[in-house]
Amino acid sequence: MLLALRNQLKRPLTLVFVSLVVLITGVVAADYFTGLPKSAVATYVGRDACVECHQTESLAFKGSHHDLAMDVATDESVIGDFNDVVFEHDGLQNRLFRDGDRFMVHTEGPDGKMQDFEVKYVFGVDPLQQYMVEFDRDPESSDDEIGRLQVLRISWDTHRKEWFYLRPPDVPEKLEPNDPLHWTGVAQRWQTMCADCHSTNLKTNHDVETLTYHTTFSEIDVSCEACHGPASLHIEMARGNSLFWDRHHGYGLAQLKGEDATGQLEACAPCHSRRSLMDADYQAGDPFCSHFNLELLRGDTYHDDGQIKDEVYVYGSFVQSKMFHKGIRCTDCHDPHSLELKHPGNETCTSCHQHAAGKYDVPSHHHHAVGSEGAKCVNCHMPHTTYMEVDPRRDHSLRVPRPDLSVSIGTPNACSSCHVKDQLENISADKRESLDLYQDWLLAASEGDEEVAEAISKTDQWCDEACDRWYGDDRQTPAHYGEILHGLRSGDSGSIAKALRYVMEPPEIAPVLARATTLDELLQSGRGRESISAAKAVLKDSNEHPILRATAARVMGASGPSDAVKTLLPLLTDPSRLVRSEATKALVSSGGYQTLSGTRQKQADLAIDAIEDELMLASDRAGAHMAWASLSEQRGDYLEAAEAYQNAIRVQPSMSGPRTNYASMLDQLVSAAAQSREAQSAIVQLFGGSGALNELMIQASEKAAQLRRDELPLLGRDAKLASKNADVQYRYGLALYLSGDLPAAEKQLQRAAELAPDVEIFSTALQLLRERINQSEK
Numbered sequence: 190m191l192l193a194l195r196n197q198l199k200r201p202l203t204l205v206f207v208s209l210v211v212l213i214t215g216v217v218a219a220d221y222f223t224g225l226p227k228s229a230v231a232t233y234v235g236r237d238a239c240v241e242c243h244q245t246e247s248l249a250f251k252g253s254h255h256d257l258a259m260d261v262a263t264d265e266s267v268i269g270d271f272n273d274v275v276f277e278h279d280g281l282q283n284r285l286f287r288d289g290d291r292f293m294v295h296t297e298g299p300d301g302k303m304q305d306f307e308v309k310y311v312f313g314v315d316p317l318q319q320y321m322v323e324f325d326r327d328p329e330s331s332d333d334e335i336g337r338l339q340v341l342r343i344s345w346d347t348h349r350k351e352w353f354y355l356r357p358p359d360v361p362e363k364l365e366p367n368d369p370l371h372w373t374g375v376a377q378r379w380q381t382m383c384a385d386c387h388s389t390n391l392k393t394n395h396d397v398e399t400l401t402y403h404t405t406f407s408e409i410d411v412s413c414e415a416c417h418g419p420a421s422l423h424i425e426m427a428r429g430n431s432l433f434w435d436r437h438h439g440y441g442l443a444q445l446k447g448e449d450a451t452g453q454l455e456a457c458a459p460c461h462s463r464r465s466l467m468d469a470d471y472q473a474g475d476p477f478c479s480h481f482n483l484e485l486l487r488g489d490t491y492h493d494d495g496q497i498k499d500e501v502y503v504y505g506s507f508v509q510s511k512m513f514h515k516g517i518r519c520t521d522c523h524d525p526h527s528l529e530l531k532h533p534g535n536e537t538c539t540s541c542h543q544h545a546a547g548k549y550d551v552p553s554h555h556h557h558a559v560g561s562e563g564a565k566c567v568n569c570h571m572p573h574t575t576y577m578e579v580d581p582r583r584d585h586s587l588r589v590p591r592p593d594l595s596v597s598i599g600t601p602n603a604c605s606s607c608h609v610k611d612q613l614e615n616i617s618a619d620k621r622e623s624l625d626l627y628q629d630w631l632l633a634a635s636e637g638d639e640e641v642a643e644a645i646s647k648t649d650q651w652c653d654e655a656c657d658r659w660y661g662d663d664r665q666t667p668a669h670y671g672e673i674l675h676g677l678r679s680g681d682s683g684s685i686a687k688a689l690r691y692v693m694e695p696p697e698i699a700p701v702l703a704r705a706t707t708l709d710e711l712l713q714s715g716r717g718r719e720s721i722s723a724a725k726a727v728l729k730d731s732n733e734h735p736i737l738r739a740t741a742a743r744v745m746g747a748s749g750p751s752d753a754v755k756t757l758l759p760l761l762t763d764p765s766r767l768v769r770s771e772a773t774k775a776l777v778s779s780g781g782y783q784t785l786s787g788t789r790q791k792q793a794d795l796a797i798d799a800i801e802d803e804l805m806l807a808s809d810r811a812g813a814h815m816a817w818a819s820l821s822e823q824r825g826d827y828l829e830a831a832e833a834y835q836n837a838i839r840v841q842p843s844m845s846g847p848r849t850n851y852a853s854m855l856d857q858l859v860s861a862a863a864q865s866r867e868a869q870s871a872i873v874q875l876f877g878g879s880g881a882l883n884e885l886m887i888q889a890s891e892k893a894a895q896l897r898r899d900e901l902p903l904l905g906r907d908a909k910l911a912s913k914n915a916d917v918q919y920r921y922g923l924a925l926y927l928s929g930d931l932p933a934a935e936k937q938l939q940r941a942a943e944l945a946p947d948v949e950i951f952s953t954a955l956q957l958l959r960e961r962i963n964q965s966e967k
Contacts, residue, residue, distance in 0.1 A: 225426070227437045231419040231472075233390050233407040238424050243413075249526035255411035257314040258387040262292045266311045268318045269345035269352065276343060278354035279363035283343055285352070294320070294341060299373040301366040310338065310409075312379075312387065316579045318345045319355075321379055327401045334394070335404040338379035342372045346579055355578055359632075360910075367843050368910070375841060380404055381809055386460035389415040392469065395809040397836055402809070416456055416525070418443040418473040443474030450518035454504075457519050458483075462504035463490065467766055467803045478735035478767040485740070486706040488678060494591070494600040494671025495703060497584045500576045507585040509700040517541075538566040556659050563607065572603040574628050592652035593666050598675040601631060604652035605645065612644035636913070670703040677710040680947075685716055692723045696734065705740040717747045728756060735765035742768055746775030753781035758789065761796045773800055777823045797824070811841035815850060822854055827871035830854060845903040849924065852893035852900070859886050859893075897927055908937065915945035919954070931962050 240247045250256055260266040271293070273286040281303070284295040292308040312319040319340050326336030342355045342364075357370045364371045375381060380393050380402055390407035407414065414420055422441030426434055434440050445453040455477040458464075464481040471480035483505060484490065490499040495509045507513050522530060522537055530537050535550050542549055549555075549566070557563030569590055573581040590603040606627040613621055617640060624630050624641070634642035656664055673691055676684025691699055692708045708727070711720035724741035727733055733741075738760075745756050753776055760772035773796040776782045782793050800820065807813040818833035831854070837847035855875075861868035862882070869882060876885045876892075901924050908921040922937030938955040945951055 225422060225435050225438055225441075229422055229438065231423070231438075231441060232421040233414050233419045234421050234424055235408060236412045236414075238420060239413045242427060246526045249524060250413070253526065253528045254314065255415075255528060258410040259313075260311050260409060262308045262311050262320070267292055267308075267320075268311075268314065268347055269320065270350075271308075274352065276352040276354075278343070285343070292320070294322075294343065296341070296343065296372075297366060299366050299371075308341075310379075312340060312383065315347050317355075317577060318347055320344075324373075325401055327396075327399065327403065330403055333405055335402065337402050338384075338404075339373050340377045340379055340383065342377065344577075348579070353578060369841075369843065375810065378809070381807070385466065387411065390419070393806070393809070397805075397808050397840065400840065411460070414473070415460075416443070416473050417445070443472070445473075448516075450516050453518045453520065454507075454513075458504040461502045463499075463501040466806050467770060469806050476765070478739070478765045480766065482739070482767055482770070483702070483736060485709055486674070486702060492600045492671070493598055493675040493678065494594055494669055495586055495700075496572075496588075496601055497574055497582070497586075500582065503582075503585045505702060507587075508702050510585065510587040512587050514697055514700075535564075535566050538570075556655075568607070569603045572601075572606050572627075575626055589665070590652075590656075591666070591669070592649050592656060594669060594671055595649035596646075596653050598672055600671055600675075601627065602649065602652060604655070605648045608652060609645055609648045612648055615644060616640060670699065670707060673707055674703075674710055677707070677714045680714070685711070685719060689719060689723055692737075693726060701734040701737050705734075705737045708737070708740050708744060712744050712747060720744050721748050721752075725756060728760070735767045738763075739765070739767045739771040742772040742775050744775075745772075746778040748779055750780040750784050753779035754784060754789075757781065758785075758793070761792055766799075769796060770800060770803060773797055774820065777820055782824055808836075809840060811837040811844045811847055813837075814840060815847055818847075818850065825867060827854065827858065828874050831875055843903065845900060845907050845920075848896040848900040848903075849920075852896040855889045855893040855896075859889050862886055897924065900924060901928055913944060915941045915948065915951060918944060919951055922954070922958075926958060931958065931965075934958060935962065 236247070257266075269285065271285045271287050273284065276283045276285060281297055283297075286293050286295070288305075288307075293305055294308060295303060295305050298304040298306070306322040308320040309323045310321040312321060320343070321338045321340050323335065324337045324339060327334075330336065344353055344355045345351075346353050357364075357376070360370060366373065368374055369376045371377070380395065384391050384393065384404065384406075388406040388409055389412045392405050394403040394405065395401075396403065417423075420442060422435070422438050424441075426438075426441055443452065443456055445456055452474065455475075456473045458477050459471060459481055462481070463484045465484075466480070467482055468480040477483070484501070486495050486505070490497075490501055491505070492498050495506070497506055519525070521541065524531055532540050539550055550564075552559065552564070555564050555566075555569065562568055567583060570587050571583040571585065573583045575581045591600070592602045592604050594600050595602045595605060609627060609630050610624075613624065616624065620633070620638075620641070624633065630641055630645055634645055670691060673684050673687050675681075677688060688707050688711050692704050692711075694704065696704075708720060708723055711723065721744060724744040727737055727741040728745075742757060742760055745753050748756070757772045757776045757779075758781075760768055761776075763769050763772065773793070776793060777797070782790075782797075785793055797820070801817055804813045804817045814833045814837035818830045818837065821827075821830040821833060831851065834847050834851035834854070837844070838851075841847075858868045858871050858875075862872060872882070872885050872889050876888045880888075904917075904921040904924045907917050911917040918937050919941035922934045922941060925931075925934035925937060935955070935958055938951065938958055942948075942951040942955050
């Protein structure tokens with residue numbers, strides 16, 4: 190009886206429990222599935238919205254280099270001494286002073302006259318701070334818009350606490366006001382050189398018609414959303430009542446954690462790399478190669494073995510390293526918010542390299558006294574190069590020093606970087622003061638100083654022999670891609686086969702950036718057939734890295750039209766914008782585009798429109814308009830090309846190049862007009878349809894001649910400024926020849942041939958010119 194009663198009572202309780210479970214499950218399920226719509230787009234909200242929940246991270250961020258990347262000039266942000274200080278350089282008496290709350294500088298302006306300028310913004314904080322002046326502000330601009338900003342070369346050394354003049358590399362003489370390197374020139378313009386990486390959600394907003402900027406940003410410095418992405422969805426979810434984050438959007442931020450390091454590395458890479466921009470809508474978390482084009486290991490920015498030469502901002506070095514291929518990421522060494530190293534000294538390395546006791550951080554490994562500079566891991570494996578006079582940056586390729594490569598192919602090495610000074614007493618006394626840094630020695634040797642070169646060579650040999658003594662049979666000197674690149678660049682035909690094999694090596698053996706550079710150098714060294722064959726092999730594998738596939742697509746621009754169409758047309762819909770971009774440009778340069786018709790041409794036209802969008806992200810640079818003009822000219826759109834050349838001249842009137850290219854196009858049209866209706870039509874379009882064709886052709890020829898006359902003094906200026914650049918001397922020589930000044934042309938072409946005796950085109954041009962001069966004298 191009692192059992193029956195118990196059972197009767199349990200049934201309702203069971204039903205209630207089951208009902209509650211069903212109800213709770215339904216509520217939870219409804220909560221999970223009633224999230225944000227899949228189409229929801231995050232927007233920027235500012236750091237104040239983050240501080241509410243992330244106070245620890247905010248405190249670490251405060252005062253960091255990201256926090257102080259840029260600021261309005263105030264008593265709190267300005268570090269330099271503006272207490273009516275006189276600072277002299279190049280004979281100019283500059284004065285830094287206060288005008289009430291304003292920070293002022295009295296210096297040479299764009300017209301060559303000494304004037305007062307207000308410092309509106311400060312830039313950076315350590316080891317130097319720079320100062321910016323606003324020009325050409327549109328009266329219609331709103332308060333949150335910024336006009337053209339120019340960065341003063343007069344800078345503050347925050348360690349020595351003194352003013353110094355930041356000279357361009359290898360330019361010891363005074364800069365003239367019309368020089369693009371002058372502080373008022375395009376090379377010192379914030380929008381073109383700095384802004385993208387020092388502010389959050391920056392939009393340049395350059396107006397080509399008015400030549401004005403309406404630049405905006407969400408936050409003036411590198412704030413939370415620069416790395417984590419726009420946070421509005423994250424904030425909305427965090428403040429909501431849901432038990433879950435969103436099934437479509439996750440946390441609503443960039444995925445910077447997890448087993449795969451790619452997300453974090455590619456969030457840092459946009460600012461910590463030497464790259465060009467392809468898409469202004471990048472947000473943290475987006476694929477790097479769909480927005481940026483990473484520079485290859487070019488000979489003027491990297492040494493042959495991939496060590497840093499010019500400023501390359503870390504990422505291009507790091508992706509060469511074993512660390513990168515082992516999944517190491519930035520935050521393994523650096524605190525992501527304070528940006529400080531996580532551990533002091535060698536602990537940064539030994540916190541991971543915890544091998545058998547005494548394997549690395551002991552004299553038996555590094556062969557230097559404990560506590561000395563030579564005992565520091567970074568000095569051997571991350572040697573530094575100093576940029577901007579006072580800013581030493583470490584090479585992040587994290588390599589073993591290779592003095593053996595220094596001996597065989599002339600690359601630097603960390604051992605010689607310290608020990609080359611042991612040779613100082615053997616150097617002429619008048620040179621010693623200029624050889625302060627290792628890079629000074631390397632530069633002097635590269636410019637032909639045989640005494641310095643011999644000292645470096647002796648040091649390299651000594652270091653190589655020391656390593657043999659130290660490590661004996663255990664010393665590792667594996668083959669290195671630097672040997673291949675050096676061989677290609679020096680014309681060694683024996684490097685071709687090695688290069689072809691290297692391009693096809695797997696990424697765990699051969700860094701993708703080195704493989705892509707090798708493929709590019711194959712083409713540059715005149716091995717078109719071999720490089721095209723290798724490019725086709727690369728493009729057969731859709732899983733290859735976009736950087737390598739994009740390089741292969743660019744190489745296909747040297748192939749024939751039919752071959753290019755077959756290989757490149759499918760790439761116009763590639764998932765990576767980088768690959769699409771290079772394939773499109775190669776399709777045009779190969780002549781393949783010109784053979785297309787119907788839907789295939791429409792597909793290519795859409796891709797070309799995307800190239801214009803990409804180029805016009807730098808619409809404030811003549812180079813962007815010249816590139817678009819060249820592409821338009823190649824596809825037969827001469828009206829568009831002419832407009833682009835004219836825009837290039839308007840944007841940078843003192844730049845050489847646009848006028849010469851424009852004149853060449855007009856000359857070619859005039860020459861082709863006798864047989865080509867296309868050329869005739871282009872001339873009519875360009876110069877109006879009212880006159881006879883012959884009259885329009887005369888106008889075209891006169892326009893070309895005027896363009897060349899206007900270009901001549903600019904080329905002369907360039908030849909004077911770059912007196913050791915053979916290409917510049919050659920271009921000036923050709924311009925002088927076309928102007929009719931044959932003796933002056935001969936002098937310039939001879940200079941080019943002397944500077945680059947191995948370049949056949951220079952010596953050939955000189956020989957042909959001399960033959961013409963001899964004929965005219967008979």
